[in-house]
Amino acid sequence: MSQQHSLFQNNIAFYGAGSMAEAIVRGLIARSVVSPSNIMMMNRSNSTRLEELKQRYNVKTNNDESNKSGILRSSSVIVLAMKPKDAAAALKELGPILSEGQLIISVIAGLSISTIQQLLGRKQPVARTMPNTSSSIGLGATGISYSAELTEDHRRMVNTLFEAVGTITIIDEKHMDVLTGISGSGPAYIYYMMEAMIAAGMRSGLSQQQCKELTVQTVLGAARMVQQTGEEPGALRAKVTSPNGSTQAAIQKLDEGDFFEDVIAAVNRCAERSKEMGDALVNEL
Ligand SMILES: NC(=O)C1=CN([C@@H]2O[C@H](COP(=O)(O)OP(=O)(O)OC[C@H]3O[C@@H](n4cnc5c(N)ncnc54)[C@H](O)[C@@H]3O)[C@@H](O)[C@H]2O)C=CC1
Numbered sequence: 001m002s003q004q005h006s007l008f009q010n011n012i013a014f015y016g017a018g019s020m021a022e023a024i025v026r027g028l029i030a031r032s033v034v035s036p037s038n039i040m041m042m043n044r045s046n047s048t049r050l051e052e053l054k055q056r057y058n059v060k061t062n063n064d065e066s067n068k069s070g071i072l073r074s075s076s077v078i079v080l081a082m083k084p085k086d087a088a089a090a091l092k093e094l095g096p097i098l099s100e101g102q103l104i105i106s107v108i109a110g111l112s113i114s115t116i117q118q119l120l121g122r123k124q125p126v127a128r129t130m131p132n133t134s135s136s137i138g139l140g141a142t143g144i145s146y147s148a149e150l151t152e153d154h155r156r157m158v159n160t161l162f163e164a165v166g167t168i169t170i171i172d173e174k175h176m177d178v179l180t181g182i183s184g185s186g187p188a189y190i191y192y193m194m195e196a197m198i199a200a201g202m203r204s205g206l207s208q209q210q211c212k213e214l215t216v217q218t219v220l221g222a223a224r225m226v227q228q229t230g231e232e233p234g235a236l237r238a239k240v241t242s243p244n245g246s247t248q249a250a251i252q253k254l255d256e257g258d259f260f261e262d263v264i265a266a267v268n269r270c271a272e273r274s275k276e277m278g279d280a281l282v283n284e285l
């Protein structure tokens, strides 16, 4: 922990202050990895949102255009956390004010390191990451790729930041879109499955609260079983599935809808969409 503290005497600016930026900030502060006084959160115009973040986390905030350049110049780390559609304009403006050594961390889906550097107009050190919203409770899963310009110190900084809010997986950038399909967007698929399980129970007369409790504990227990037993999900599934029993009947129903292949197709479509969003930004070069 002392190493984490000493690493983050640096100022970090979150450029874009939406749900992903908040998830990371919440996790970093809860684990005392970064002091709130070293965190600046910025958006374009929404003062109410910034006031809310300031109240909640005691961080610094800014949406005043006249202070923006100064803040960005004095931040050792700038986290790009705006929507892909807003990234091109922001990066074109950011490039000319950067100095060598300032680390750019992007959480933007689809946006490649090369496009970021081209939009900035300079070979800045860039870490492309794909976190997920579970970072807010320290259970995030973040994929990370580094540009060639990162120093060892930069790498350590990125890793420390995201390790503080969950697990990290260092990958080749070419795999970032599929990783987005698995862990970046993945929480939404699990929530969707939970919504359906809760709806099923309620339709049969259980209360919403009972269904929610049962579903949450089931998902939590299943994830922990995989983690703690080290067994493969398929082997654990087999232990639930008695021959000709109720689970088998349920799985057969899922397979009638081609559940397994549908999930794979969803992950692939997510990856493809991530790439499409990145390609749209190449057109703005
Ligand atoms: N929500 C999620 O689960 C995940 C999101 N991401 C990525 O995180 C990024 C942000 O997503 P969300 O937080 O969900 O979006 P969001 O819409 O909640 O937040 C985006 C923020 O960026 C701000 N913004 C836009 N243009 C700006 C500019 N020029 N200057 C300053 N601020 C600006 C907006 O005011 C807003 O506060 C996206 O690029 C997304 O691909 C990555 C992983 C997971």
Ligand SMILES: O=C(O)[C@@H]1CCC=N1
Pocket (backbone or CB within 6 Å): 109, 180, 184, 185
């Ligand atoms: O839906 C999106 O585009 C972002 C990227 C990963 C999760 N949310």
